[in-house]
Amino acid sequence: MLTVDQVYFSTKQQVILDQIQFLLKSGSITALIGHNGAGKSTLFKAIMGMIHLEAGEIILDGIAQSDNFLAFKKHLSYIPEEAFLLSELTVEQHFQLYIESYQLDPVKMEQQIKQYVDAFEIGDKLDQYPESLSKGMRQKVQIICALLPEVKLLLVDEPFEGLDVHATEYLIDILKKKARTGTMILLTTHQLDRLQGLADHYLMLQQGKLISSGPIEAFDQLKRRFDQS
Numbered sequence: 001m002l003t004v005d006q007v008y009f010s011t012k013q014q015v016i017l018d019q020i021q022f023l024l025k026s027g028s029i030t031a032l033i034g035h036n037g038a039g040k041s042t043l044f045k046a047i048m049g050m051i052h053l054e055a056g057e058i059i060l061d062g063i064a065q066s067d068n069f070l071a072f073k074k075h076l077s078y079i080p081e082e083a084f085l086l087s088e089l090t091v092e093q094h095f096q097l098y099i100e101s102y103q104l105d106p107v108k109m110e111q112q113i114k115q116y117v118d119a120f121e122i123g124d125k126l127d128q129y130p131e132s133l134s135k136g137m138r139q140k141v142q143i144i145c146a147l148l149p150e151v152k153l154l155l156v157d158e159p160f161e162g163l164d165v166h167a168t169e170y171l172i173d174i175l176k177k178k179a180r181t182g183t184m185i186l187l188t189t190h191q192l193d194r195l196q197g198l199a200d201h202y203l204m205l206q207q208g209k210l211i212s213s214g215p216i217e218a219f220d221q222l223k224r225r226f227d228q229s
């Protein structure tokens, strides 16, 4: 379970996350929705420990982020809105980096990487560097890296931007499979229609505040609520 408790973050100019509080359960897929600037990416950065919270706590299966950050972080993985790949590493070396940093089984990973690489159609790019890849290809590399470890929580920020239809459908399928094995998934998208049949819960942010949350019972109702927010 993920517990986000009274999380608060501000800059000199504005409050960006205002006492955010929610729970995620094992195996759930939760859509984090909100208009531009609502605070979605900042909330992801807060969960990832990439920003320093002024108040609040984030607890993943009993491990508090502020108590033991290394133990906390090894249970989560992140697909950022824009791929952050290292210019000096090839595609294949990026996969190796994840295998090493998450201490994954290299033999098992070899098969897994082949499966993902084939499905995302980047098999001919393994020895290339990020600068020679298209935006969509870079995103695919980042997605594969994030999918390799079996984590308790997978954060997915605007995953469908820049992906072709085939890759989008494949990713949706993988996210559902991950959730079936107990991974919690928290994802943002502006393409609300993509959430239908994927997300089972939602969190709605508006100007840094959590204004609504719960199970997605009626998708049309959620879209109306979002349009009115």
Ligand SMILES: Nc1ncnc2c1ncn2[C@@H]1O[C@H](COP(=O)(O)OP(=O)(O)OP(=O)(O)O)[C@@H](O)[C@H]1O
Residues within 6 Å of the ligand: 011, 016, 034, 035, 036, 037, 038, 039, 040, 041, 042, 043
């Ligand atoms: N590094 C930063 N310094 C100052 N303010 C920031 C910074 N990053 C984000 N903000 C501000 O925080 C607020 C929330 O931004 P955030 O990127 O979290 O929104 P978002 O919901 O992810 O938006 P989008 O849908 O456009 O990606 C915005 O008002 C933004 O201007």
